[in-house]
Amino acid sequence: MAVYTHLGAEDLERLIAEYDAGRLVSAKGIAEGVSNSNWLIETTQARYILTMYERRIELADLPFFLALLDHLSEAGCPVPRTIHDRSGAPFRMVGEKAAALIEFLPGVSPTIPDPDQARAVGSALAQIHLAAGNFAMSRPNDLGPQQTSAILHECGADALASIDPSLPDILDIATGIARNWPNDLPLSIIHSDLFPDNVLMLGDRVTGMIDFYFACTGAMAYDLAVTHAAWCFDRSGKHLIQALGAALVEGYDSVRPLNKSERNHLPLLAQGACLRFIASRAQDWLDTPADALVRRKDPMDFVHRLEFYRDKGHSAFS
């Protein structure tokens, strides 16, 4: 949530002139994206989101992410398309950083979704899984359970205990999840980070799915499990809102029916999803000084969810 780079009006005007996108009328740095800077741009033609990529790691993956947006958008999914510059390039370098101009989509992110909204999100997720089936590119998932288990073991029990005395218990659990992980579930390109922040809605209609910067090749049912863990718990993070969870899975299943193995594995996949957020949050927590001005996300939120899925996962998905 920040704008890391200063782009002056003149810089923006020069950049926009490289696109067939009209003349600049307004530009506001927006508080979205964790590792990117974003501007809401208005030109004489339309509105756009300008994203500047701040992390080097993403640069190599940018052609994948941006082509995926185009592919899904062309297939009719509510995903913003990439605006290509006059030479056809999907992104441009501004100094040493890459920047992309992306379609602006209306809608707001629900904070407290209702079952109709969860159902719509489930359907939209299934829709992108189906549409991505014939996408030509692939990208390995570097945040699967093996990797996130490794991240947690690298943090080590002592460091994890400094966050919460009970957190080191996660190490054995992580090893178990990684060991039991299924390898035969149907794959596609998955979003793998579909928190409510990344969905724009107008009422019960999904108008935009955004921030595909964790998208990768992966099990479609795992993506549904990520979304379940991200959307369907109450504020305490300890209690599933059963009606939300049921609606999400129902919405998904109505567009792309889950096979038996996918359905049976949902509780474990959901544990793997929690593990991923525990690992990345624990790492961020340990990397961020306690007095820094950025709010650290508490890894324990997802420890509670993981406990829930271990105890009651089968009833949650039945």
Add this chain to the structure above:
Amino acid sequence: MAVYTHLGAEDLERLIAEYDAGRLVSAKGIAEGVSNSNWLIETTQARYILTMYERRIELADLPFFLALLDHLSEAGCPVPRTIHDRSGAPFRMVGEKAAALIEFLPGVSPTIPDPDQARAVGSALAQIHLAAGNFAMSRPNDLGPQQTSAILHECGADALASIDPSLPDILDIATGIARNWPNDLPLSIIHSDLFPDNVLMLGDRVTGMIDFYFACTGAMAYDLAVTHAAWCFDRSGKHLIQALGAALVEGYDSVRPLNKSERNHLPLLAQGACLRFIASRAQDWLDTPADALVRRKDPMDFVHRLEFYRDKGHSAFS
């Protein structure tokens, strides 16, 4: 530059429903405003800026600031008007914080203004001074040279020296500026913080003057001097760009001719303007830990400008 308060889609929808402003279509937290949170809101009717006031101190002044926007906008100045709610109120409380819905204006802030832009800004500044002449409310200036001199003396020579060894020299200079300050210049309501950030332009046209949260009753020529100090120096902050300064004053004078005393006092008024930014920046610098994530603005930028106005102020304004 931040969004300090989380307002969810449902909160925003509820708030917008209190206005005759259509239904919410989009809301983006924007990285503008130092002590406020701001959202760029789109409804089925129009676009708006929603400002939430984070500092208690501003609350008592809010009726003044918001009525001023309406007064200036009605007089045809490029200033956003306040949207009043269905009961006619210019702001509403959201929990313990005040929030106002304000007209969205197009335009971008020039980083490197050119003389035509400076001339337009001078004219627009004169226009608001004239239009504010019959504004019924007033607000004392609590950042005049007496007050800013007092702020610097309260910081003390030792603390100032910790910022820069030469900074304590400012104490005697401040006393001198406050002692010589003229009390007989023509008054109006002044913006008193018209940095380029606070001006929206399309080409050479001023489309918006924003952020009137330092507006107060004061000498109009002082406001011109603030704008001169804020707009007309090169990046080093040491050298006036003569053509910019001349165009700014010319633009102002063409709409509201300066009287002889105002013109003669411009070098001193400009020193007072610099003093104000030195004082507020020194205070912020000393209040902000060196390792905090917010960028501290260097008070020395305006020490250099003040030195310039002491040495060459008369030639700058001749």
